[in-house]
Amino acid sequence: MSLKNNVPEGPLADKWTKYKSTMNLVAPNNKRRIEIIVVGTGLAGASAAATLGELGYQVKCFTFHDSPRRAHSIAAQGGINAAKNYQNDGDSAYRLFYDTIKGGDYRSREANVHRLAEVSTEIIDQCVAQGVPFAREYGGLLANRSFGGVQVSRTFYARGQTGQQLLIGAYQALSRQIARGSVTMYNRHEMLDLVKVDGKARGIICRNLLTGEIERFAAHCVVLATGGYGNVFYLSTNAMASNVTAAWKSVKKGALMANPCYTQIHPTCIPVSGEYQSKLTLMSESLRNDGRVWVPNKVSDAEAIQRGEKNALDIPEEDRDYYLERRYPAFGNLVPRDVASRAAKVACDEGKGVSKTGLAVFLDFASAIERYGKAEALMAGISNPSKEKITELGRAVIKKKYGNLFQMYEKITGENPYKLPMKIYPAVHYTMGGIWVDYNLQTNVPGLFALGESNFSDHGANRLGASALMQGLADGYFVIPYTIGQFLSKEIRTPAIDPNGPEFIQAEKEVKEKINQLMGIQGNQSVESFHRKLGKIMWEYCGMARNAEGLKKGRQMIRDLRKEFYSDVFIPGTNDEYNPELEKAMRVADFLELGEVMMVDALNREESCGGHFREEHQSEEGEAKRNDADYTYVAAWEWNEENPILHKEDLVFENVELKTRSYK
Amino acid sequence: MKLTLKIWRQKNQSSKGAFESYQVEADEHMSFLEMLDVLNEQLISEKKSPVAFEHDCREGICGTCNLVIDGRPHGPSQGTTTCQLHMRSFKDGDTIHIEPFRARSFPIIKDLVVDRTAFDRIIQSGGYVSVNTGQAQDGNAIPIEGNTAAKAFDSATCIGCGACVAACPNGSAMLFTSAKVQHLGLLPQGKVEHKSRVQKMVAQMDKEGFGFCSNVGACEAECPKEISIDNIAAMNRGFVGSMFSTEE
Amino acid sequence: MSLTGLFLITFLLVHLIGNLQLLAGDEGQAFNIYSDFMANNPLIQGISKGLYLFILLHAIQGLMMAWKNKKAKTSKYAGGRGSGSWASKNMALLGTLVLAFMFIHMGDFWYKIKFDSNSINAVSYAGLDHEIKDVYSKVMETFKNPIFVVAYLIGLIALAFHLGHGFQSAFQTLGLRHKKYTPAINFVGLAFAILIPLGFAILPLYMFFN
Known part of the structure; x- marks a missing residue:
């Protein structure tokens, strides 16, 4: 499979502006007929659902929480970066772009990062307009503070609760659309499969977490904004329920997992x-x-x-x-x-x-x-x-x-x-890796998009502080509302997708079988104990420092643990009720597969870069040694039970020079 | 430390619940929810049904965890959510009552889990600023005095956990609603819709079946974010004002 | 609730000032003249009609609110008593006690003055061209009975607690809350809740022991 990143032609600084003004649009009368599924209501999901609803699309939005406001974006403390240069300290979109590329150890895509830096300023304006109470100086103007790895003061903040305030802003925008009827909200619904029709993403299968009912939802396209997979380590700063399931089910339906070994500790x-x-x-x-x-x-x-x-x-x-x-x-x-x-x-x-x-x-x-x-x-x-x-x-x-x-x-x-x-x-703390997407934030599955932490795009091998909030909101407010048109403009003649089509029936059947399989094991060990064991393996062999021997060993241990899971896990209760243990079991089952791919990716990447440190590749003083000649690429993995298949997207740096990071 | 837990068990919304007793061995460094994790592991190993309770971030900000511990929402520590409560607040041999938030507008789903979507509907009725993406002017175009921004922030720290409703003998949602009204009403961006926002949100609150405020003040005492009932007074002022307004 | 409550609070003050004339030590002359004035002045009569209406409104509103609030709360917690003062959580109970007390009180005096003239003797004072009712003696007589004294004290204690929460609560409901003034309002409220019922309570006690 060849990975086309669809980065537009032209000089870096003009790409997005030019692209925006020449891309295909969907007329208002057609928007009303087009349905979009958004999974996740964190910064990326809520902002995307709200904005797409404002534009006139029919949006169905899903969260496994009891309310969209609970998404884990809420826990972000520090702040959000934006190249406003309010401090007159020499900041600019280019400088933010450069810091992010360098901070990411030269493993991200130039064009995406530059776009991120460009729209960062609009995010602040939008949030202020929504009533986000950013910190202010006595004179009433917005305050800034500094964060690690940069030389300017460009971080906007709301005490130590910036994520909370930004998410509430997006949640309120979403609530407004729900009240208008342009967004239909499905709380306590967990996506358990992606449905493809003729190769395009056309719907999802969900479990209603209150009743256990398996439900089918159809739309013209599917947007994932389901966050990161840090909980594969069991212990992390992620929320207890943060999981990879929606993303992983999409990978199993053909999407690619890019750079899964890039983990921020x-x-x-x-x-x-x-x-x-x-x-x-x-x-x-x-x-x-x-x-x-x-x-x-x-x-x-x-x-x-x-x-x-x-x-x-x-x-x-x-x-x-x-x-x-x-x-x-x-x-x-x-x-x-x-x-x-x-x-x-x-x-x-x-x-x-x-x-x-x-x-x-x-x-x-x-x-x-x-x-x-x-x-x-x-x-x-x-x-x-x-x-x-x-x-x-x-x-x-x-x-x-x-x-x-x-x-x-x-x-x-x-x-x-x-x-x-x-x-x-x-x-x-954070996972830089995620679903592979092109410049449009579209995965290799047409009609399937991934935003925020769930995609791999902007942070390379290491994310800078206060950049996660920026990326989530950039994707949701200012990128996807435009780029989704590139796909949907070709779908205006497609009638409403039928959730009773054979592909949906089949996917539903598979989900039910999977649940029955898990419920049927009735072994002796709790789901939690498996998750704990997996976490220990991941931390030991795929944590802060990795080596080939350990990764091979870890991979085998995960495969063994997976086998044990499917023969000895015990899930109390039944499927047709509110059953948190079953929810957890479904998530751990997916972590048990993802973990292996992370090991494989870490083993493949014979270099040390950012959050990925291979002990074999360090200088005499113990510093990370990158291998630009052989590894300046995105490793995108296709799921395969025996051996995941590697697809590469070469990273081309036309605007910055690759250097060794030194802090001595 | 050895503890006796009296936990409310209820199979579903329609069934009748009751307290059941459990013994659990805890460590003083555990968080309260980790103590419940231990209990659940114990129950699962005995092939019994674990206690259903809600939680997520476990750092006091998402508002998912609830629980009434010995008669107090979020337990005995001031300004602390259940997930941030640690077992060192209890003694060896203690008996602890754990039950769900109780209010008609928060129906029980199972055991300690309640449905708080009424809060979402209150926000949907008007708890926002009507601005579409892309319509914003520059963030510094309207200066907002530092103190005003800080006050709005104090109201905006609400995590939507529902402890105010749970604590209120009237099951009133005034603290939640007024905190949102104040957060937006104090800022120039939100002032424009203030009057209609107050009316719509109060109407929705009544529709959801929350009780009236009789100024008991329990909400303020139990709020894990220590949101003040100043917000309620201010909203009342706004509400009285909006009744005399000639606008619709 | 708050507006009617505040009106009733002002009434209590006026009523107490009038009643304190019982202690004038003039064998009830001032009090009887005052009673006569209150009973016959058309302006006062008009105001008193309004007063009855407000009492009724306050009670009906309060009971309706209590009913709705009871519905909004499913049940009490087992493990302990929550925050908030006892009085604030039992305003309906306290209010009902006060109302019951009022019925007894009005049955004793107001009803008898208005509709049962035979039960009260007439008295005449120099400077008055007609005889007026000797309400003072009636009061004296009533409060010689310890049962009445105890009933009145219970009613007044309920009133004290009702006011203790109600006074400052009314300001909060009207949105009159202020960093500087609210502590002052709370103080005045507390003083009012103690002094007014105390003032009323002195009367039966004084009569009983004198």
Whole structure:
């Protein structure tokens, strides 16, 4: 299969503008007759459904949640990037484009990223108009802050709840269309299969999660906005129900999974505290502005801490290893996420971890407290302030900057981070990989589109902070409403799709059989226990550092686990009722296949880039070594039970020069 | 720590529910929901039906988790959702009552799971700014005073969990509705539709069967996002104003 | 609810001021003259019609609201009592008690003054050209009976709690909430809820023990 990315001709900066003004349109009278299915109501899905509804299409929108407002976009903390250049600090669409390409370690498609940077400014305008209460300066103008990996201040934010505010904006826009009747909302409906008619995506099969009924829905095209698959690792910062099922079912119907091994491991999360742990909580990247990361120099000290005999304050300054500052003097504690995560792993692998499990490093605010305290004392005119006074003043400054995060940390761990340094450890946070799409965000299956985190398109091998929200909304508000016309303009003569057609009946039958198969196993192990085991395999062999041997081993372990799953899983209850265990089982079944493809992809990619670190490919200092000559391509995988099949899309860089990232 | 749980079990909306007792061994570092996970694993291993409860993000922002714990929505900790509540708030040997949010407009689906779509319909009745994609002017075209933006934000932090309704002895949705009305009404972008928004949202709220507000204040006390009943007073003011308006 | 409530609150104040004349120590002269004025002045009579209407409105509205609110809530929680003051959650009960008390109270005095003249003696004072009813003696007589005193005290305690929540609640309902003034309103409300019923309660107690 040849992968045509359909990037328009012309200079990079003009491509989108020119393309927009010359693309095919669907006239209003035809729009009214055309139906679109949107799966997912996060930033991408809600914004797409709302906008398509405004345009006059008949939209059917689906979520497995009880309300569209629950989608996991809501949990994003930090902010959203936009090249507004309100700070007059030299920002531009080109600079945002360049930062994103570089941050992604040169593994994304130039044209898509540039379009993203271009529309970023419109997103902010749109959100403000919807009533999103962005942070503002006293003068009433929008405020910005900085994020990792860039030299300008272009992140817009709403305290630590930017994702929530943006999602509520999109949810309200969606609600307005629901009230107008242009969008029909289906809550508590989980997509369990894609239906293709004559090779085109024409509908989906859903399970009504309240009644267990299997329902058929037809439309002229299908848009997936179903998020990422980080939960394949079991423990991640994703919500408990985030899953790959809708995307994976589409892959099994012919779509391709691109770069599945690109996983973002976020360096600052609250570490695992015990076997019962169900999810991990992120501590915003912004903490690394003032926090210093360290572990004890001596393994003996670390072990004493692990046993609870010593705490951080017992370790004298000279026995501490501020390893990020030591290894990366230029960027220090503010190196990008992938670099910081790997360095923490290295320290813990050496036996210097600082929690009961040995899997944590310190994030210490003591020197920031002292620094701020002294400055405050100076400003208050206190001469010769006592140590206590300095600490008191310094803590007040830290509280003002990060108070809510410190509070959250204390709620979860029961420790006071003003007194003892925080303990943090990397955790799975975002998946850059996803369904392969072309410039139109259309998959290789005609009529099937993928938006937001569910596609692979814009972040390459590593995503920069505050860019996920930007991409979700760009795709939903400003890209898909145009590009979907390229497909639909050829469908204006297609009558309404019949959900009773043979393809639908067949797909429904298959879904029912799959459910009966799972319900029929009646083994002895819970779904959760399989998910946990899968997560451990993924984390061990396909986590922060990977090698060929481990990946091969991991792949085999997943295949074995899959077999065990299909012979020994136990699902209580019945199919025709509200049954969360059955929902989970369907999702874990898909993770058990996806996990294998991730291993295969990681094994195939003989280089280290961004979130993908192959131990065989590192410099003498332990830095990632890319192989541009052989791997400047998107690896798009076609599902095959025995051996997934690789399709390549070569990445062509016409505007930026490929360089080695260095933070030293 | 050893705990006795008295959990409301109810097969479906039409059946009658009752409390059932369970023993569970928990760790003080567990979150409350992880403690329930442990119980469910236990029940599944005994081939019994696990307790149905809703949860998702487990970081206090999605609004999915609910539960009334010892008579209080989201349990004993101030400004905390159930998922952020940790077992160190309880003692060894405690007996804990766990039951669903109770209100006529939140029918029980199963065990501890309730249907909160009435909230969606209230938003659909007018909880938005009528602006289509692409119609926006520059984000900085209308300056909004920092304090006003912050106040709107305070109202906008509502996570739509429904604890206000659950806490209210009248099953009233005034805190939820007023928080949305205030969030949008304070901003210049939302002011334009303010009057009609208040009327439509209040009408929908009544239609859904929520009770009247009698200013008990339990909603404010139990709100995990600590949203103030100032919002209710402000909405009342707006509602009185809109009644005297000559516009439709 | 709030508007009728606030009107009734002002009535309570006026009513108490009038009744305090019972304590004038003049064998009831001031009080009897005041009673006569209240009973015969056409303006007062007009206002009192309005008052009855407001009481009725307030009660009907309140009961309807309580009924609807009861319907909106399916059942109580088993594990403990939720937030919010007891009074705020039992306004309908308290209101009903107050209403019941009012019926007793009006049966004792208002009905007898208006429709049962024989039960009250007449009295004449210098400077008055006609005899007026000796309501004072009637009051004295009534409050010698401990059952009445206890009934009145119960009614007034219910009133205190009803006011304790109702006063500030009325302002909240009207949207009159303010960072600076609301604490003041709450304070006045609390003082009102204690002082007014206390003022009324002094009368039967004074009569009973004197």
